[in-house]
Amino acid sequence: MILNFAKNWLQDPSRITSQIAKYLEASKAFDVEVLEFDKDDVFFNEGDFNESVFILLEGTVQLSKKTPRGRNITVDWLRPGAFVGLISFVTGEPVLTTAVAASPCKAIKMKEKDFLELQRSRDEAAQLAQQLIIGNLIDRYHHVVSVHVELESINDTLERERNHLREALKQLEETQHRLISQEKMATLGQLVAGIAHEINNPAAAMLRASDNLLEYLPEIIHKADPDQGHHYDKFFRLGLQRVLRDSDQQREKLKEWEKEYPDLPRSLLRKVTSMSDDALTFIKEQIGDKPNASRRSELESMILFYESGYFLRNLQSSTKRIGEIVSSLKSYSRQDKGKYEKADLRDGLNDTLLLLSNRLKKVDVILNFSDIPPIDIITGEINQVWTNIIINACDAMEDRGELVISCGHDDRYVWVSIKDSGPGIPSSVMSEIFKPNFTTKQQNTSFGLGLGLSISQQILQKHGGKIRVSNPEEGGAEFKIYLPV
Amino acid sequence: MERSDIFILCIEDEQEVLDAVVRDLEKLEEQFPIETANSAEEARQVVEKLISDGKKIGLIVCDHILPGDNGVELLIELHKDETLHSSRKVLLTGQAGLDDTVRALNEARLHHYIAKPWTREELLEVAVKLLTDFVIEEEENILPFMATLDAEKISESIRTRRSISDE
Numbered sequence: 001m002i003l004n005f006a007k008n009w010l011q012d013p014s015r016i017t018s019q020i021a022k023y024l025e026a027s028k029a030f031d032v033e034v035l036e037f038d039k040d041d042v043f044f045n046e047g048d049f050n051e052s053v054f055i056l057l058e059g060t061v062q063l064s065k066k067t068p069r070g071r072n073i074t075v076d077w078l079r080p081g082a083f084v085g086l087i088s089f090v091t092g093e094p095v096l097t098t099a100v101a102a103s104p105c106k107a108i109k110m111k112e113k114d115f116l117e118l119q120r121s122r123d124e125a126a127q128l129a130q131q132l133i134i135g136n137l138i139d140r141y142h143h144v145v146s147v148h149v150e151l152e153s154i155n156d157t158l159e160r161e162r163n164h165l166r167e168a169l170k171q172l173e174e175t176q177h178r179l180i181s182q183e184k185m186a187t188l189g190q191l192v193a194g195i196a197h198e199i200n201n202p203a204a205a206m207l208r209a210s211d212n213l214l215e216y217l218p219e220i221i222h223k224a225d226p227d228q229g230h231h232y233d234k235f236f237r238l239g240l241q242r243v244l245r246d247s248d249q250q251r252e253k254l255k256e257w258e259k260e261y262p263d264l265p266r267s268l269l270r271k272v273t274s275m276s277d278d279a280l281t282f283i284k285e286q287i288g289d290k291p292n293a294s295r296r297s298e299l300e301s302m303i304l305f306y307e308s309g310y311f312l313r314n315l316q317s318s319t320k321r322i323g324e325i326v327s328s329l330k331s332y333s334r335q336d337k338g339k340y341e342k343a344d345l346r347d348g349l350n351d352t353l354l355l356l357s358n359r360l361k362k363v364d365v366i367l368n369f370s371d372i373p374p375i376d377i378i379t380g381e382i383n384q385v386w387t388n389i390i391i392n393a394c395d396a397m398e399d400r401g402e403l404v405i406s407c408g409h410d411d412r413y414v415w416v417s418i419k420d421s422g423p424g425i426p427s428s429v430m431s432e433i434f435k436p437n438f439t440t441k442q443q444n445t446s447f448g449l450g451l452g453l454s455i456s457q458q459i460l461q462k463h464g465g466k467i468r469v470s471n472p473e474e475g476g477a478e479f480k481i482y483l484p485v
Numbered sequence: 486m487e488r489s490d491i492f493i494l495c496i497e498d499e500q501e502v503l504d505a506v507v508r509d510l511e512k513l514e515e516q517f518p519i520e521t522a523n524s525a526e527e528a529r530q531v532v533e534k535l536i537s538d539g540k541k542i543g544l545i546v547c548d549h550i551l552p553g554d555n556g557v558e559l560l561i562e563l564h565k566d567e568t569l570h571s572s573r574k575v576l577l578t579g580q581a582g583l584d585d586t587v588r589a590l591n592e593a594r595l596h597h598y599i600a601k602p603w604t605r606e607e608l609l610e611v612a613v614k615l616l617t618d619f620v621i622e623e624e625e626n627i628l629p630f631m632a633t634l635d636a637e638k639i640s641e642s643i644r645t646r647r648s649i650s651d652e
Contacts, residue, residue, distance in 0.1 A: 244500065265514070266488065267511045270519065310504065362554070362555075
């Protein structure tokens with residue numbers, strides 16, 4: 001019975017309250033008043049000292065508290081049957097919360113002496129008062145428990161959201177890095193295309209000019225030596241078709257000739273002896289029995305035409321090279337703006353290799369190209385993949401070693417394998433290398449952002465392809481790229 | 486003009502570029518024979534041969550990027566050879582990074598750095614200046630070099646030497 005009595009209150013607080021109210025009104029011993037509150041009327045403010053306690057008969061009271069940051073938060077709602085201001089009343093401490101009528105309320109206001117009197121009374125009223133107090137405490141305790149549970153679930157949600165946000169932030173950062181890098185590449189591509197275009201015209205003009213010279217010079221030479229008595233044309237052509245001698249052999253020849261013709265300057269003899277044995281025999285026939293002075297002038301004019309020949313040839317081969325570089329630059333950085341086009345992967349690989357030839361100077365590049373069908377790709381992006389992988393290979397090999405590039409295909413994929421002779425990829429980082437911001441490079445490398453492989457992987461995924469990496473048994477690292485047919 | 490024992494060594498792997506370098510320095514060849522090498526390996530052989538023949542190398546003009554080696558490393562290696570300490574060294578390059586260049590300066594006593602593309606005047610001027618320094622430092626009789634090299638500097642040096650030996 002005693003254990004149960006609080007239950008009565010919990011089930012129907014208003015019954016007990018009204019009984020108490022009746023008792024208090026009936027008893028002359030108590031000096032209590034029943035007060036009426038309008039909505040928003042204040043019972044007491046947080047921090048006040050409280051000398052009376054209210055028993056709520058009707059309406060709802062909102063308890064609220066100011067947070068350290070100055071926000072008002074609702075702590076609890078009190079319903080009829082609840083004490084208002086019980087704790088501060090009992091402890092004498094300042095009120096913890098502000099109590100405001102959330103709706104029109106009716107409440108009994110009791111002073112300390114009445115409250116004590118009520119508990120002390122020997123009849124039913126004391127029991128009612130105890131029920132009221134314990135019921136209130138239980139109710140508050142229920143509330144505390146449910147607040148804790150709610151807090152926990154809110155914390156949980158918060159934690160999950162925080163993790164989610166953290167993940168999202170990380171992804172955003174990665175995307176931003178990628179975008180910056182892509183933007184950089186795009187800008188670079190535009191710049192390169194622009195430069196290629198600018199160089200293209202003078203290069204074409206140079207090539208044309210040297211072609212024209214190639215046509216005119218023999219005519220001029222013919223006019224200077226119409227009956228070919230001086231063999232100018234012969235030496236011009238020897239120069240044009242110059243095949244370099246082995247340098248040791250040439251040194252021997254040079255010594256020989258210097259001994260034979262000590263009066264002739266070395267610079268002249270060095271050039272003469274760079275010619276083939278046939279040519280040297282011919283020259284000796286021509287100058288053998290001539291007096292010193294005319295021998296020198298004759299040799300000098302032979303060499304003049306010989307040099308004209310090979311410098312013209314140098315001009316041709318150099319301008320041709322500029323032309324090749326320019327056309328590679330143009331196709332490498334083609335402004336395709338993300339358009340898929342049928343292309344042969346080997347073309348892009350060759351362009352990339354030509355443009356990286358400086359990096360590859362000390363690297364043996366071995367191409368094992370099989371026939372592969374053209375496939376739909378965004379050339380500029382795929383070239384970026386080749387560039388990233390080849391540059392990584394160069395870094396790994398410290399620019400010295402062997403780079404084997406092969407390709408092939410089956411029904412589903414065209415594949416390209418790029419294999420270096422570097423130290424391979426340590427197994428500890430094998431799973432990391434495609435992650436953004438993974439880099440083994442020091443800051444002094446030009447693109448040491450650690451985005452190369454991550455971007456490559458993304459490009460390939462976009463193409464419906466994939467990239468695999470392994471350390472082959474024979475050493476080094478192998479990247480294998482698959483693109484759908 | 487009297488041929489000297491002082492050689493100029495040009496190291497460059499691209500024949501077209503080597504032709505151009507040699508042609509640019511040809512004016513000096515009557516006095517300073519030119520030797521060429523297409524690779525670091527060949528350069529080592531040429532150096533060895535010249536030194537064992539009792540010749541000197543007054544000037545080394547070296548490309549930075551060579552197959553299998555880089556010019557800076559080669560210059561550093563050659564500098565370790567005592568007979569080449571006073572040889573003047575020029576790096577001819579399209580793209581040596583700052584780090585490499587600093588190393589060349591510190592470890593190979595690089596005397597000059599010429600960026601490609603260069604002009605004949607520039608290369609000749611540098612070669613004349615460096616060879617002048619070399620002969621003043623290394624040769625006893627520098628009078629024969631007045632015609633080809635920096636005459637003013639050489640006569641100045643002759644005057645100084647004389648006044649020192651007079652004292």
